[in-house]
Each structure stands twice: as structure tokens, then as C-alpha cells.
Amino acid sequence: MLEIDWKQFKSGTDIRGVATEGVPGQEVNLTGSAVRRMAAGYLLWLSNKTGKPASELTVAVGHDSRISADRIQKAVVDALLSAGVRVLVCGLASTPSMFMITVDWDCDGSIQITASHHPYYRNGLKFFTKEGGLDGSDIDEILAYAAENKAPAYGKGVAEMVDYMSRYSEILRDKIKQGVNAEDYEHPLAGFHIVVDAGNGAGGFYATDVLAPLGADISGSQFLEPDGMFPNHIPNPENAAAMDSVRLATIRAKADLGVIFDTDVDRGGAVDAKGDELNRNRLVAVASAIALEGNEGGTIVTDSITSSGLKEYIEDTLGGHHHRFKRGYRNVINEAIRLNNEGVNCPLAIETSGHAALRENYFLDDGAYLVTKIIIKMAVLRREGKNLETLLEGLREPVEATELRLPITASDFRACGEAVIAGLEQWAEKHGWAIAPDNREGIRVSFGKENGDGWFLLRLSVHDPIMPLNIESDSEGGVRKMVEQLHEYLLTCEGLDISPVAKFLA
Structure with a gap:
């Protein structure tokens, strides 16, 4: 039997893998055995965190609608029962509900079986405690236990079907x-x-x-x-x-x-x-307006690719502060928690992807809770003779915006991406480009009206061998001007496939 590369399952703060047979080019690695070992690893981690033996733990298990859900749920539940755990089997459930059950029904932890928006043949595990989701280092520990095939002492647990x-x-x-x-x-x-x-x-x-x-x-x-x-x-x-x-x-x-x-x-x-989208920057704007009610002057943490117009909206229209941080929903959530712990009034952490976590809701990224807050705001505005559109009147949106994703072909993609960013920083300084002062991920460069009237951000993907390039301009044709200038530097980069840039400029 071939040795499993357990690191392949790590996807940021989640576990992901191929779970469905018969897909060309996709070999199943999320087998029943692998899932049981990872569930056992979570129990060891949770026992260490709570100070309880596995036989005294209560753990809830839920899943999304994927076709592999029942098979993986059985493997997870089997692993928990064999360690003497009391298992609350929730069936079809949302990920946020699987956190809430730890708070509301006093579970020690929970496991959600999901691969978010990934294709149907993929699945995974997401873990919670009463403090929220796990960090990447926690996933490393769980996978290390799985690699060593470590498990809690044998017990005889009990499973209860519940409707949370x-x-x-x-x-x-x-x-x-x-x-x-x-x-x-x-x-x-x-x-x-x-x-x-x-x-x-x-x-x-x-x-x-x-x-x-x-x-x-x-x-x-x-x-x-x-x-x-x-x-x-x-x-x-x-x-x-x-x-x-x-x-x-x-x-x-x-x-x-x-x-x-x-x-x-x-x-x-x-x-x-x-039919106008409340998505990406517009969604961040609406969520910020809601979160800053009663939190005047508060700080909104976002990911790195938010627009210049959004920053102006948060700070000039809403009177708040904008703290641009790294991509990755756990990154923005952890940064918001850190700021609050330091005494900064930070009521919201939000990614342009739609992950939004409000302090009033345990800093849990919950799409249903966010939508609930928007619906409440819509109803209150109607009583004032207004609507959600009026809320965004102060938001300046870019004339042009695009994203190009540049594959990294080098074997050590992270080292290659970091070298590209370091080189670009030197190039920008040499050519007098304006590097953003609040640069916390990759490199963000701004250009005046004559050279593109906007900005670009080149960064390394959180998980994949890709360098996303986001560009926004406040003038027609501005994006092309900026890409043309950047292209000159990218031609010097080894290990980076810049064909998407060439195609854009063709």
C-alpha cells in the first residue's frame, strides 16, 4: 500500500480531497480509512484543547448536499463512536449552524462535511470548537496524528439523530x-x-x-x-x-x-x-454600513483586493476606518479579533468573496446571518422611504476592473511567487511607482491619471500555484495602460506563465 501524503488534504484551515469515483483525472483520496484517521486526529486535538478524554466529549456532525456526504459522514461517526464520543448527527446542515450548535447546545466540538463551492466530486472536513473555526496550524496537528495513525483509546460511544x-x-x-x-x-x-x-x-x-x-x-x-x-x-x-x-x-x-x-x-x-449585484465591493460597503451603526468610527477589516472607492466610502461616507489585510477568510477574521483584543473597535471582518464575520455573531463567517442583517436593513430603510440602493450612493465604483490569474510553473511555487513580488517591489521603486502604504499582501501599486488612473495588486494565492493580478481603473483604457507597464517587468520573471497577460494585451 502506497504511503499517503497527508499534507495534500490541507486547504488553508480546512481539509479537502477527491471523494467521488469515476471522474477522469481525479483519483479518490478521501477514502473511508483516511477520513476515520483524520476524525481520530481531530479528537486527539480536541481532547488536548479541552482537557477531556475523548469518552467525555460531545461532538456534532453535519454535511452539505454533496453526493459523497453519507459515505463520509458514516466514516466520521464510526471514528467518533469507537472513541466513546457522544455524537449528535445533524444530517443536512449549513456550516455556520455547525458552529452555533457548539455554543447553543454546549457541544465540545463539531465537524462539517463540505468542500464549499468546489466541484461535486470533491468533499472535505471543517472543524469547530466554541471558539470558532480552526487555524492552519491546528489542521497541521490533526494531519500529523492521522499520518501516525494515532487515535484515542477505544470506547463505546452513542449517536443521536438531531434536528439542529x-x-x-x-x-x-x-x-x-x-x-x-x-x-x-x-x-x-x-x-x-x-x-x-x-x-x-x-x-x-x-x-x-x-x-x-x-x-x-x-x-x-x-x-x-x-x-x-x-x-x-x-x-x-x-x-x-x-x-x-x-x-x-x-x-x-x-x-x-x-x-x-x-x-x-x-x-x-x-x-x-x-437586479444590480450587491456583491464584492458593493457587498462589503453594505455590510460596513450596517456594522458601523452603533460603532461610529469603528474599523472594518477587508481582504487586499478591495477598491479605492470602497476605502473612501468607509472612511469619508461612513466615518469609519478601513484596514486592508490579506486574502483568506481566517486571515481577515483573525486580524479583526487581534485588533479588538488590542482595544480597537472592529465590528466586521469581510472578504470580497462573500465571507463576512460580525463581532456580534462570534466573528463567524455566516452567509445566512449576513443576508439576515441586509434584510433587516432593507425593512428599516423602507419605513424611511428609502431602499438599499440609496445606501450605496456614496460608493465610487471603478470604471474598469479585471483579474488575471498567472500560473506558476516552478516546482517550488511559493518561493517563485515570493521572488516575483520582491523583484516587482525593486522594479516599482526604480521606476518611481507608488507602492501602497498599507501593503500587507503581495504588492499594490497606484498610478496617476496619465499612467492608468488606478492600481494593481499582484499576490500569491493562499493555496494554489497561481499569482492573481487584480487591476482597477477610474478611466476608460486605464487597465490596459497599467498592464502594459507591468508586462515589461513580468517578461523578466522565470517560472511564471504570463500568457494570460499577453492574451489580455493581444
Whole structure:
């Protein structure tokens, strides 16, 4: 039997792998044996953290709608039971609910079986404690235990089938009731028409169990039924086809709002009544406006690719502070937690991908909670004769924006990417380019009106051998001007495939 490379399963702060047979070029590595060893590794890690033997732990297990979910759930539960754990089997569940169950029902930990927006044939494990999701170093420790085939002492656990999603839906409904504070407390969304696109993931509950009981008209909602093959579109708010799907559905239904979730509902996006996207910078702007209510002068932590116009909006329109940080949802969350611990009032950590974590909600990235806050804001604005569009009147958006993804062909992709960034910094200084002062990831360079009227950011991907290049300009033709100038440097870089740049300029 070939030795397993356990490091291959690490994906930032999650575990991911191939779980479904029969896909050309994709060999299953998330086998039952591998899953059991990783679940046992989590138990050892959790025992160390809590100071409890595995036989005294209570752990919840849930999954999204993927076709491999039942098989992997069985492997996880078997591993937990054989260590004497009390297991709460939640079945189909959102990832955020699997954190909330640790707080609400006093579980020591939980495991969500999901691969987020990845293709149907992939799956993975996401771990929680009452303090939130794990960090990358924790995943390293779990995988080290799995590599050594270490497991807790044998025990005889007990499994209970539970319905936590009903309780989680109740929490969201109560949040809306209190936030809207309408005359009809039980039906505060009466008169609102909201379309939900769940992409056949785990998010269909939001339409049927949260919005409809509160009086909302959910007609026109689509793909609410779980289907792990995702036959209609990728459940991903960053995907253009997915956003176009919910946009058209919202327009067809003449709804007040359309919302969309990724597979496991830790990310969300929205479109307004006109079908305009509340996504990426616009979503960050809306979330920032909501988070800064009652937190005047507070700090918003975002990832590195947010626009210059967003920074102006947060600081000039909202009166807050913008702290641009690294890509990766755990990166922005951990940075927000660090700032709060240092006494900085930081109510929100958010990525342009749709991961949004509010301090009031345990800094949990929860797409359903974010959408809930947006719906509350929409209802309050309507009472004032306004709508969500008026909230964004102060947001200056770029005239042009694009992203090019440059593959790294060198065997040591991280060393190559770091060398490219270091070289670009020297090149920028030599040519008098303006390097951003709040540069915390890769290198961000700004150009004046005559040379592109905007900025680019070149960085190394969090997980993959790719260097994403984001470019925005406030003038027509500005993106091309900046890419042309950068291209001269990229021609000197070894181990980097710059054909996407050449194609853009062709």
C-alpha cells in the first residue's frame, strides 16, 4: 500500500480531497480509512484543547448536499463512536449552524462535511470548537496524528439523530423580528418579496424555514432542493453565471431582493430590486454600513483586493476606518479579533468573496446571518422611504476592473511567487511607482491619471500555484495602460506563465 501524503488534504484551515469515483483525472483520496484517521486526529486535538478524554466529549456532525456526504459522514461517526464520543448527527446542515450548535447546545466540538463551492466530486472536513473555526496550524496537528495513525483509546460511544437546523432557523427568525420591530411582530416581512437561490446546496432552508414563516413572499425562489450534482449552476456568489441566475430570477419575480448562497451557506450575495449585484465591493460597503451603526468610527477589516472607492466610502461616507489585510477568510477574521483584543473597535471582518464575520455573531463567517442583517436593513430603510440602493450612493465604483490569474510553473511555487513580488517591489521603486502604504499582501501599486488612473495588486494565492493580478481603473483604457507597464517587468520573471497577460494585451 502506497504511503499517503497527508499534507495534500490541507486547504488553508480546512481539509479537502477527491471523494467521488469515476471522474477522469481525479483519483479518490478521501477514502473511508483516511477520513476515520483524520476524525481520530481531530479528537486527539480536541481532547488536548479541552482537557477531556475523548469518552467525555460531545461532538456534532453535519454535511452539505454533496453526493459523497453519507459515505463520509458514516466514516466520521464510526471514528467518533469507537472513541466513546457522544455524537449528535445533524444530517443536512449549513456550516455556520455547525458552529452555533457548539455554543447553543454546549457541544465540545463539531465537524462539517463540505468542500464549499468546489466541484461535486470533491468533499472535505471543517472543524469547530466554541471558539470558532480552526487555524492552519491546528489542521497541521490533526494531519500529523492521522499520518501516525494515532487515535484515542477505544470506547463505546452513542449517536443521536438531531434536528439542529430547525433551532438555527428559529434564531435567524428571532433576529429579524427584533431587528425589524414591525407592528406585526410575528410576520415582520409581510409585504416583502424575496427570492432565494440556494444552488441546490444546503441553503434552501432560508426560504422555507426563515423567510416564509415571517410573512415574506418567496415565490420565484429556485434550486432550493438539495442536489449534490449541482445541476443548475455552481453554488458560489463569486461565480458570474450564479449571480446572473439569481439576478434574472429576481427581475422575473419583480422581487424586492434576491439572495444567493454557496453550497454550505458560509457565504452569501444579493441583488437589489433592479437586479444590480450587491456583491464584492458593493457587498462589503453594505455590510460596513450596517456594522458601523452603533460603532461610529469603528474599523472594518477587508481582504487586499478591495477598491479605492470602497476605502473612501468607509472612511469619508461612513466615518469609519478601513484596514486592508490579506486574502483568506481566517486571515481577515483573525486580524479583526487581534485588533479588538488590542482595544480597537472592529465590528466586521469581510472578504470580497462573500465571507463576512460580525463581532456580534462570534466573528463567524455566516452567509445566512449576513443576508439576515441586509434584510433587516432593507425593512428599516423602507419605513424611511428609502431602499438599499440609496445606501450605496456614496460608493465610487471603478470604471474598469479585471483579474488575471498567472500560473506558476516552478516546482517550488511559493518561493517563485515570493521572488516575483520582491523583484516587482525593486522594479516599482526604480521606476518611481507608488507602492501602497498599507501593503500587507503581495504588492499594490497606484498610478496617476496619465499612467492608468488606478492600481494593481499582484499576490500569491493562499493555496494554489497561481499569482492573481487584480487591476482597477477610474478611466476608460486605464487597465490596459497599467498592464502594459507591468508586462515589461513580468517578461523578466522565470517560472511564471504570463500568457494570460499577453492574451489580455493581444
